[in-house]
Amino acid sequence: MNYISTRGIAQSASFCEILLEGLAADGGLAVPQSCPRVSDAELEIWRYLSYPELAFEIMRKFVSDIGPRDLRALAIATYQESVFGSREITPLTTLEPGLHLLRLSFGPSLAFKDIAMQWLGHLFQYVLETQKRELTILGATSGDTGSAAEYALRGKKSVRVFMLSPFGKMSAFQTAQMYSIEDPNIFNIAIHGVFDDAQDIVKAVNADVAFKLRHHIGSVNSINWARIVAQVVYYFKGYFAASESNRQQVSFAIPSGNFGNIYAGHMARKMGLPIAQLVCATNENDVLHEFFQKGRYRVRTTAQTLKTSSPSMDISKASNFERFVFDLFDGDSNEVVKLWACLGQDGAFDLSQTPQFKGLRERFGVVSCSSTHTDRISTIRAVKAQYGIVVDPHTADGIKGALQYIQKDVPMVALETALPAKFADTIQEALGTLPDRPARFAGIENRPQRYDELPASAAHVMTYISQHSPGA
Numbered sequence: 001m002n003y004i005s006t007r008g009i010a011q012s013a014s015f016c017e018i019l020l021e022g023l024a025a026d027g028g029l030a031v032p033q034s035c036p037r038v039s040d041a042e043l044e045i046w047r048y049l050s051y052p053e054l055a056f057e058i059m060r061k062f063v064s065d066i067g068p069r070d071l072r073a074l075a076i077a078t079y080q081e082s083v084f085g086s087r088e089i090t091p092l093t094t095l096e097p098g099l100h101l102l103r104l105s106f107g108p109s110l111a112f113k114d115i116a117m118q119w120l121g122h123l124f125q126y127v128l129e130t131q132k133r134e135l136t137i138l139g140a141t142s143g144d145t146g147s148a149a150e151y152a153l154r155g156k157k158s159v160r161v162f163m164l165s166p167f168g169k170m171s172a173f174q175t176a177q178m179y180s181i182e183d184p185n186i187f188n189i190a191i192h193g194v195f196d197d198a199q200d201i202v203k204a205v206n207a208d209v210a211f212k213l214r215h216h217i218g219s220v221n222s223i224n225w226a227r228i229v230a231q232v233v234y235y236f237k238g239y240f241a242a243s244e245s246n247r248q249q250v251s252f253a254i255p256s257g258n259f260g261n262i263y264a265g266h267m268a269r270k271m272g273l274p275i276a277q278l279v280c281a282t283n284e285n286d287v288l289h290e291f292f293q294k295g296r297y298r299v300r301t302t303a304q305t306l307k308t309s310s311p312s313m314d315i316s317k318a319s320n321f322e323r324f325v326f327d328l329f330d331g332d333s334n335e336v337v338k339l340w341a342c343l344g345q346d347g348a349f350d351l352s353q354t355p356q357f358k359g360l361r362e363r364f365g366v367v368s369c370s371s372t373h374t375d376r377i378s379t380i381r382a383v384k385a386q387y388g389i390v391v392d393p394h395t396a397d398g399i400k401g402a403l404q405y406i407q408k409d410v411p412m413v414a415l416e417t418a419l420p421a422k423f424a425d426t427i428q429e430a431l432g433t434l435p436d437r438p439a440r441f442a443g444i445e446n447r448p449q450r451y452d453e454l455p456a457s458a459a460h461v462m463t464y465i466s467q468h469s470p471g472a
């Protein structure tokens, strides 16, 4: 399996070659040259596989430059009961007949990002050891991504992590989750600024090509292709858990921000998994909902991006969306180049009058919705009252979409993307009580914290990285 760029100019590359790169050389995103297909016979066998075995079967269709024996060992090392809390890894909870919750958040940092990030951790270590290379991960986080990355890469040989976070701007729990990690290969840098300052610094450091090469700088952000592959797996798992036979169709509702999670669902459907609808659920930052409703994709500025109570979905543009548009135009990269040029110039493009947009819902099954803070609070209350389960605010946005689009005789699976423990304030507001917290996080706010404060300056961060690298 080879990978090409959505912009059509960069040379094709193998999985391991794109694993450590961000954008392709032509500014596009890596996509598989052809979509792997799953046959009816395979699907029949896959229904009975354990999570790690299923993960291996799916991954091997996307990864041809790691031997099957090693790839299988990596899947088994990653998807362990001791790490994800159950043998199923992503267990399904039935709320009522036909309506289910796929629990993706029992991993180390209590968000669905662990599922992909944990695999990346094992994969990086394997690839770096094989190639005798070192890697410096540089990232910016407003919460979930940073902690999932740190939990996945802590203690890994040949990898150092420098994670920038806005000083004093994250919840006490999220701050403690990251800053209490003691492994010497993890560096928490608390920036005197906001998240966008941190992100700008990451961009500035990456723009210094000599520095980037010298320090082997890579990223684990949401456009990382390996993350998408790992996320395809739980759509199959969820499908099998919610259906009785492979003749049935199942729908999924996905709390969406950068379009990574739902894009994995789109891949699963394209591979041949019988998915009826993919519900793209957004919050007040409804860039994606606007597109799927009206055909117009209009990115927002930082100032237009609202701070909401489902903060991991507060995005101004959806970084994986380009991959979907590439498919919408049947892999015509000229079309993608044109549209993204338009986006660069006008901040928007409009497909409302195209046959591609008009046929989108029927061809791809994607529908959408958006939620407000009030919706979120009432969904959290209703789910608690009717089913006795406390869901986090992001999951609540997904459940609202699930209820809006549920069809008779088609099981609907809402994805749980984080545990409520991470968002205590909103739960307190909705239910008047604090959410439960897994025992391993008891009193985490009181543990010693390890971080360094730096001004919001790329030069300071580069000096810091140099001083904390081998040979310094």
Ligand SMILES: *Cc1c(COP(=O)(O)O)cnc(C)c1O
Binding pocket: 111, 112, 113, 144, 145, 222, 255, 256, 257, 258, 259, 260, 261, 262, 312, 313, 394, 417, 418
């Ligand atoms: C990252 C995240 C999302 C959004 O996922 P995308 O892949 O960016 O669309 C939703 N919910 C939670 C809790 C997240 O951490």
